[in-house]
Amino acid sequence: MINKSQNLILCVLTSVFLSACGGGGGSGSTNSGNTSPPAPVPTPEPTPQPDPTPKFSAELITFYEQKVASAVVQASCISCHTSTGIAKDSGLALFIESSTNTLSEDNVEVFHSYASTSDGAQKLKDYPRGLNGHPGANALGNDPVIVQDFQEFVDLLTECTTDCATPTPDPDPEPIPEPEPTVLIPQSVKDSVAYTHFSDNIANPIIQGGDISKACSDCHSDGGVAVNQGAGLVFVKSNDAEHVVKNYLSFVSFLIDNTKPKYVLDKASATIGHAGGNRVPVDSKEYDDLSLFLTSLNNQVAFTENISSQVVLKKCIACHVSGGQAPNDGATLVFTTSEEPNHLALNHQAFVDYVSSDSQRLNLLAKVRGDNNHQGQVQFTSDTDEYVALSAYVDSLAQDNPNISKVEFFKDIQFDDNRATLKRAASILAGRQPTDDEYARVVGQTDETLKQVIIEDLMTGDGFHQFLLRGANDNLLTDLLLLDLDQVSSLKATDYNYPAYTNKLYSFKEDDVSWYNRRQYEIPLNYAITRAPLELIAYVVEEDKPYSEVLTADYLMVNEASNLMYKGLDEDGVDFSDAASRRPYLKESDIFLPTTDKGRYLSTGPGNAYENGDLDIPLFRPERATQANNMKQAGVLNTFAFLKRYPSTETNRNRARARWTMKHFLGFDIEASEDRTTDPVALADTNNPTMNNPACTVCHVIMDPLAGAYQNYNDDGFYRARNGGKDSLPWQYVFRLKDENGDNYYANNDTWYDERLMRAPGYFHPEQGAATPAPDNDHSLSWVADQIVDDSRFNTAAVQFWWPSIFGAKPVLQPEDGGSESQQMLFDAQSVFIQQLANEFKTNTSLNAQGQNVKVLLANMIVSDWFRATGSSIQSSNDDVRQTALLDVGSEKLLTPEELEFKTKSLTGFEWNTKVAGVTNLEKTNLTHEYNIFLGGLDSDSVTERSKEVSTLMANVTATHAVEASCEIVLNEFSKPAANRLLFSDVESTSTPESNETEIKETIKKFHHLFLSESLTIDSAELDFTYDLFVNVRDAKLARISDGKSVNINEEGTSCPGATNANSNDSNGIKSAWRAVIAYLMMDYKFNHE
């Protein structure tokens, strides 16, 4: 008997070869089951049938899919011509997506209807070329091929107005003779690897028992024991002339019922319970044969069931078809249309051929996600069912391919245990050492427990707060605005936009406040405004809010300084009375709370509300102003610091803001997304190329709608800053820029540029290949923030955003042509891991998280192999590629200046010359100020990436640090009671090798653990080296004393500036000895690498 599934799969496998599954009515459904004696034809369940009367010819649909859909509709029309787009009333409202029909047929229908109207066909030919006043200008661009194709398409439509449909079936057809009860499968299936292998190695040798002791069909056939007990795998015996085909189809059917090949293998080999016993031992040839067949067949079935119509015919075929755009651009993955009867087998084989290496597998998936310069952009995001199915399918293909060597990225790598992992995590996340209790809670425990301790104990306090600010600024680089109060600061032009600030400055003027005192007001205010986006990110993370809130927060962060500006003129603002008690570890200027911006007042006239007049300082005139109460915060996006860090110009039109928004929050660097044209003519195009030149529109169609979403913010970042308070358009555009008729482009109440010049504000959805217009102009930025956080790329971007903070190197980019093999290997492995992290991050609910929890994300990074890799037994010299790929992975990354500063302070209490750095309002030491750049730090300005490799000059800085720290540390430590010391709790300055050798060695052992993360035994050679230094320096000091030199630790006129009140007498040489040991440890490689 053939069951329902078998019947369905017969349809699946044969329909495409025989045009229809039973000719459209089901009556011709392929018969099945035994033919001798004939079995009754089972009545299939009703199944959805294709429309028997397609309205348009296959030729037209194919032409549309190949020549028009991508090149014209998706590239141009769809940005306006949708049911909600700005051209919705044009009569040509195309479908972005249809749940009821294919996109192609729907859109051809729309075009057809339009062409059928009076002059419709001619309009279709003219308008896209920018003729007859098409508001969308020259949408077809200058590519003559595209223009010609579209004209031809319109001609086809025109012909179709009289005869569109394929011949309608005769309503009263001649009775079709009942087909012979013969099981047919297409020749292409018979030619497939799976069928051939089945025919040669499975059908007789195994199923009929030729090579094994007992045939499967003995039990797995009608009347057999297995079938009688309900087994789903039913064969026919060899006396059936068609047993090969039928039994092949039995396997097909069995596998399609979600049964995996392994189940069959395990049954046949009795690895799991099998009443028939071990028929195919695991080490036998038959087992291998059966395994190969089942996996090959499984892949074919998976393709047929999950990939063909859902992925290939729905998406890929638009470009990846012979003569299509993809092969023209050099793509090697070419599919066959459904017109070709063999397309299932051919397209499956196309995938098999393409996935010839592991990197090809990853490349394919990356391109589907829109990465790796996929010209077709995003087709499926990683959270869609289609992507998941495709990923499983190509993974299986790769596993099935014996020629693909499986790279085990971490093979022969050792990993940190929980204790070592916690120590490094504490240093990076919290800027301190773990406590004994924290160690005790993780040693020998699971990763989940380790993560819990990391989150609960390390992700709190000032160290973690600074970690978050630092990590956020390493991306946003907004701290640039702290560096120079007069040139580039958050206060620029604020006196013309925030009356509280205007009035404050005016009062300074009236009161003749000195320049210095005015600075004492401006510096903390600039700091507060500048730090707002970083503090928002920190707040979202620390408060366990979903990370999406960094963009969707309808509040901004203020401290007491900025509260005065943002609270408005007549309101109380935020209450900070108990804020310090909630986070006592923060200094006052770092205590930020959420609020809304009520301080912005628009000039609504008559005249400027911030009239200068004859004064040399703005004067606020409330009668000409109104509070900007229609503003809506969009997380960090419309903070001053973000807007001013990425300022705009009249010609840039917020594109830089759009670019960096995509980079930071979608992980999409548009500057690296497309190969740029090498055609100088195209690049020299002055005919508004961002709208018309395909060399430019390829990026601008994505970028410009997002740029438009920033429409309400002027070049300096102020909301609706033009007089009148209605928009932020530059006055040159409003008053000077004319079209070809001499008319202003600007029209009253416009908030953005004319659509002949710029695309409408909106958000480009990669999967739709088009932008969705913002629903209103008032809140386009907060609306676009919602779109971004709903985009699956937001989760991947979050991983990439925080990756360098944990791993000490940026995620590697996809290598382009000529890139190294190791870079490709790293990229492949990293991409998989990043995607795993992103998928988990999206919904992470472990450890009480509610999804998009950054703490859990960071903890997942830390417990991973990528963080814990710490040693290697890779022996093979021919594994250089993998060793190079691992150069930025695991422990012993170079510490940043900030991490070194925190580490030194937490271990020793020493800070190297702390001071407020310039006008930044930031307390810094020599490590993070004078030597920040030397040590590989960034300045958020000209140096925007951290160094990850040590240099001679860096080593000299850390040695200087050690020299200057050691004296102060030793003297100050020994001046305290033992119980209050950080380091010398077990020895005194009177503890000598003669009297206390064990205590000294125990202290050295402790130091090696604290400073260098080494666990030494008391008799280890390494400990002896340090002890020898101690003894030698001490002996030298005693020798110098005996020679009449000073007994003071400071000799040769030196001093110990940070310990002037401590006892510097060192008559027994012990302080000098410890000083040398401390310097030795702080200069060490392991002190400066974690």
Place this chain on the structure above:
Amino acid sequence: MLNRRQFIKFGASASLVSGVSSPFNVMAAQSAAPENFYVFFQVEGAWDVSSFCDPKINESDAEPINNWAVGKTAKDIGIAGNIPYAPWANNAKQFFDDYHQHMLVVNGVDSQTNSHNTGQIYNFSGRLAAGYPTVSALAAKAHGGDLPASYLSMGKYSETARLVRGNRLGSPSDLVNIINPNSAINAGSYFPDDDWLKIRNAHQARVARLNEAANLSPRQKFNRNLFQQAINNGEQLDALSDALSKTIDPSIDSSNSVRDQFYKKIDITLGCFLGGTSVSADISLKGFDTHSNHDARHKTRLEWLIAGITRLWEKAESVGIADKLNVVISSDFSRTPYYNSGNGKDHWPIGSAIFMKKNAPWGNRVVGATDATQNVIKINPATLQEDSSDSGIIIYPKDIIAASRQLFSVDPNDTIPFGLKENTILNLFDASAQTPQIYDPRNV
């Protein structure tokens, strides 16, 4: 009497026989003094070459290419030797008059992009893809790989591809302070020399042990090796103090102005060259991205750039290394041959590059050209004359980088483990030919 530094050196040598095995006393061999030095100026933000080395007057003063050219004709274009220049920045005439003999100008370089990031990557590495090293990094690898700070990476784009370590430097005085970690220039806290020597020896021995450890991960192995190199090269910094004292200007040491920071980079570069610690440098000057108020803002930056290049040559001359200097000046791309409505100039892909070497036989020449509105004119690669036929070629940044490698004596096959693909059929240094320029006052 020995001074402190001499004493340390003597002590270090003596320690070789003091019971510490020799590998633990690795003092890097002093490299031979470099025969040449290499500087690449990265003009950050895209310069306006129509107002500098590819001068353009206006076809119509109503729609000017350059406001400075309003009312001017081709005869008003400056000329120094064979090199036309724009009579705009106040010090341009002096600059071209002084250096035209030592200068090759290449005009009509098509950067093929209008994106800053891409333009910088392409013009400073020769590749559109990220991750490829600057020419200066290649030169450091080729000519100074053993030096303690062979490559000074003070440019906007400073990729090393791990061939050498990039060195970013802050203020000159801060650099002086760390040349000898055990000095007390500021803090007053340092060890007696004898103690310091013991610490150094123990430190070096420890570093060697760490580096020899078994079962290291690739990152551990790589970073430990780097650290050991860094430590062992430290002694080579000794000559730097004296050298810096001859090149730095204390009066601008604490200045944070863009101009002074640019000057400080030049001063430090010369000091590091003179002190034998470095062989190449990328130096950037930012602020050329003048989308608004172009004339005022761009002119100032151009004057700073000219003053900086002049400063480099004059100071190099004064300390006796001008003969060894090889200089390239390039930018992201160029600026439009017209103003936008904000009196700014936007991005334009066709720009220029300049090569400089004292008494270069290939100096006093211009290769490549643009038309009256700064579009590329194709040239014949053999004759360097205008050639609109199929034989004519366009000069791309890859050609500039290939020539830079030639000037910097870098053979990539000897230097790097991957291809660079900037081969060129142009010989920009063929002294026998040059390309006529559209605005040459000698032809008026």
